[in-house]
Amino acid sequence: MEKVIEAVDMTKKFGSFVANDSLTFNVGRGEIFGLLGANGAGKTTAIRIMCGLLRPTSGKITVAGMNVYRQAERIKRRIGYMSQSFSLYEDLTILENIRFYGGIYGLPERVIRRKSQELAEKLDFWRIRNSLIGSLPPGWKQKLSFSIAVMHRPDIVFLDEPTSGVDPDTRRQFWDLIYETAAEGITVFVTTHYMDEAEYCERVCIMADGRIEATGSPADLKELYGAGSIDDVFVKIARPPRG
Amino acid sequence: MKRFAGFVIKEFLHIFRDYRTMVILFGIPVAQILIFGFVITNEIRDVDLAVLDMSRDEETRGITERVEASGYFTIQKRLESPGEIEAVLRSGTARAVIVFGQRFAERLPGEDKAQIQIVADASDPNTATLVTNYLNAIFTSYEMELVKPSPVPHLIETQERMVYNPNMEGVYMFVPGTMAMILMLICAMMTSITIAREKETGTMETLLVSPLRPFQIIAGKITPYIVLSFINAITILLLSYFVFGLPVHGSLVLLLAQCLLYTVMALSLGILISTVSNNQVTAMMISMFTLMIPTILLSGFIYPVENMPPLLQWLSYIMPPRYFIEIIKNIMIKGTGILFVWQQTLVIAAMTVVFVGASVLNFKVRLE
Numbered sequence: 272m273e274k275v276i277e278a279v280d281m282t283k284k285f286g287s288f289v290a291n292d293s294l295t296f297n298v299g300r301g302e303i304f305g306l307l308g309a310n311g312a313g314k315t316t317a318i319r320i321m322c323g324l325l326r327p328t329s330g331k332i333t334v335a336g337m338n339v340y341r342q343a344e345r346i347k348r349r350i351g352y353m354s355q356s357f358s359l360y361e362d363l364t365i366l367e368n369i370r371f372y373g374g375i376y377g378l379p380e381r382v383i384r385r386k387s388q389e390l391a392e393k394l395d396f397w398r399i400r401n402s403l404i405g406s407l408p409p410g411w412k413q414k415l416s417f418s419i420a421v422m423h424r425p426d427i428v429f430l431d432e433p434t435s436g437v438d439p440d441t442r443r444q445f446w447d448l449i450y451e452t453a454a455e456g457i458t459v460f461v462t463t464h465y466m467d468e469a470e471y472c473e474r475v476c477i478m479a480d481g482r483i484e485a486t487g488s489p490a491d492l493k494e495l496y497g498a499g500s501i502d503d504v505f506v507k508i509a510r511p512p513r514g
Numbered sequence: 515m516k517r518f519a520g521f522v523i524k525e526f527l528h529i530f531r532d533y534r535t536m537v538i539l540f541g542i543p544v545a546q547i548l549i550f551g552f553v554i555t556n557e558i559r560d561v562d563l564a565v566l567d568m569s570r571d572e573e574t575r576g577i578t579e580r581v582e583a584s585g586y587f588t589i590q591k592r593l594e595s596p597g598e599i600e601a602v603l604r605s606g607t608a609r610a611v612i613v614f615g616q617r618f619a620e621r622l623p624g625e626d627k628a629q630i631q632i633v634a635d636a637s638d639p640n641t642a643t644l645v646t647n648y649l650n651a652i653f654t655s656y657e658m659e660l661v662k663p664s665p666v667p668h669l670i671e672t673q674e675r676m677v678y679n680p681n682m683e684g685v686y687m688f689v690p691g692t693m694a695m696i697l698m699l700i701c702a703m704m705t706s707i708t709i710a711r712e713k714e715t716g717t718m719e720t721l722l723v724s725p726l727r728p729f730q731i732i733a734g735k736i737t738p739y740i741v742l743s744f745i746n747a748i749t750i751l752l753l754s755y756f757v758f759g760l761p762v763h764g765s766l767v768l769l770l771a772q773c774l775l776y777t778v779m780a781l782s783l784g785i786l787i788s789t790v791s792n793n794q795v796t797a798m799m800i801s802m803f804t805l806m807i808p809t810i811l812l813s814g815f816i817y818p819v820e821n822m823p824p825l826l827q828w829l830s831y832i833m834p835p836r837y838f839i840e841i842i843k844n845i846m847i848k849g850t851g852i853l854f855v856w857q858q859t860l861v862i863a864a865m866t867v868v869f870v871g872a873s874v875l876n877f878k879v880r881l882e
Contacts (some may be wrong), residue, residue, distance in 0.1 A: 322720075322723045322724060323723065324719065324722055344725070344727075347723060347724060347740045348725045352719075352720055352721070352723040352724075353720075354716050354719050354720055355716070356715060356716030356717075357716075358716055358717045358719065358720035359717075360524070360528070360715075360717065361715070362528060362531045362532065363524065363527055363528075365526070367527060370520065371520055371521075371523075371524045372724075374516065374517055374519075374520025374521070375517050375520060375521065375721070375724050375725070375726050376517075376724060376725065377516070377725065380638075429723075450535055459563075506797070
């Protein structure tokens with residue numbers, strides 16, 4: 272399978288603190304790849320390095336076939352990013368947010384208009400297209416934020432804890448959206464601390480204290496650790512029985 | 515370029531949707547110029563006085579009439595005995611009391627000088643000084659008329675001529691100062707807040723991951739503020755011209771160009787502040803304490819720089835508004851050209867470069 276992300280010994284130190292300790296992993300095109308771990312395990316640091324927000328201390332990392340040290344600006348054109356806070360402007364309307372983000376990715380006017388209509392149909396928001404984002408429920412913002420992040424058809428979309436703060440039902444709907452996107456050939460790289468969500472991923476990495484502890488499909492990992500769920504796997508990795 | 519235009523449009527939407535921002539942008543400048551125009555003034559008008567006349571002759575009546583006719587004073591009360599002086603001042607019925615000594619007219623021509631005492635309420639020292647100066651001037655002119663027929667010529671005759679501001683009007687002083695303060699407030703504070711807001715809500719991260727370069731993000735954020743500040747500068751000039759009659763003697767083009775330069779300097783300072791603050795409250799606090807208060811106190815806006823202790827005078831050298839006020843006063847009031855203000859212009863330009871440089875460095879460091 273073609274690799275869209277390859278990281279070899281990716282390391283990031285903040286002073287003496289090692290946030291990412293020699294991470295090695297790769298992600299194939301169209302894959303849904305999950306980076307799992309508790310808060311502070313180093314997931315956000317890893318995602319920020321791949322998006323060009325942080326410079327790695329060492330390691331060989333390529334994203335969409337480009338080197339993160341030298342081609343960060345070109346990488347930015349080929350990726351999408353959705354942050355934990357959804358990154359929508361609360362005082363702008365749905366359409367204005369779409370137009371703005373479409374604009375900064377350089378989409379032509381008519382493409383933005385077409386995309387707005389497609390999205391309106393898909394997410395069923397035409398009726399409230401001129402409502403301010405601030406007035407929408409979190410589930411709505413989440414779906415819209417994701418749709419905007421993939422509007423410019425990136426090779427990879429990075430989702431940093433996209434499901435925090437929404438109810439389980441909305442989370443399921445959100446994952447349907449992720450599946451559709453992956454089926455269109457867009458690679459999805461997602462971080463989460465909800466272990467049950469790992470089951471939705473095709474492959475996962477489990478991180479603890481800045482290191483990768485296990486990599487594989489959820490089924491393989493469960494078998495390897497003899498666990499009933501990814502949650503159990505995580506418990507065995509993060510808190511190994513002592514003595 | 516199209517990306518940039520989209521960014522600027524979005525920024526304008528933020529401004530127009532937030533009524534608080536709109537009030538700060540357009541309400542405060544107008545309100546401030548009007549308030550300063552009507553309230554802060556060195557002129558006095560209709561100050562309440564009381565008179566204790568122990569002679570009650572034609573001369574004391576003549577002087578009292580002259581005082582009343584000047585337009586600066588109203589005589590509120592005529593006192594009967596020195597014991598009442600304290601009471602009228604204490605109650606605020608009068609800001610000052612004129613006391614004519616006994617046998618005033620009688621003593622006037624003689625060796626034995628006629629006496630007038632002014633008792634002023636100095637709890638407000640500025641007004642007290644003004645009142646005594648104005649009264650003295652009235653007494654002196656009355657005296658001059660009296661001695662005119664006398665054969666003794668005056669040896670020294672003082673002729674006063676106030677240049678650049680012949681009527682000594684307060685607007686000449688406060689318009690440049692208010693302009694310096696308002697442009698600083700809007701540009702520096704508003705840009706630092708708007709950038710801090712993107713950080714606070716997490717949208718800055720998304721912008722940094724996008725193909726927009728950091729300088730495009732910054733330029734996109736400040737462009738609307740440059741436009742609005744410029745509109746503000748013009749509004750202030752129009753207001754001071756039409757409401758207070760302050761003329762622009764120098765080149766209007768030069769004046770507007772200087773406003774633009776100062777605006778850009780203030781914006782770069784705002785960007786620098788935003789690089790060290792992660793939320794809107796911090797940005798506002800830093801702006802308030804490092805910009806607003808020094809601008810008002812140390813720029814020579816209200817208190818002359820020459821009268822400050824040496825340490826504060828040194829401090830005032832690093833206050834950008836100080837130079838701007840000098841420039842504006844020169845162009846507007848004295849009508850001088852760039853030849854007279856190139857040094858101050860250079861200082862502001864240099865400050866801009868330093869602030870932009872420091873912001874870029876700071877921005878990069880924080881990204882690491």
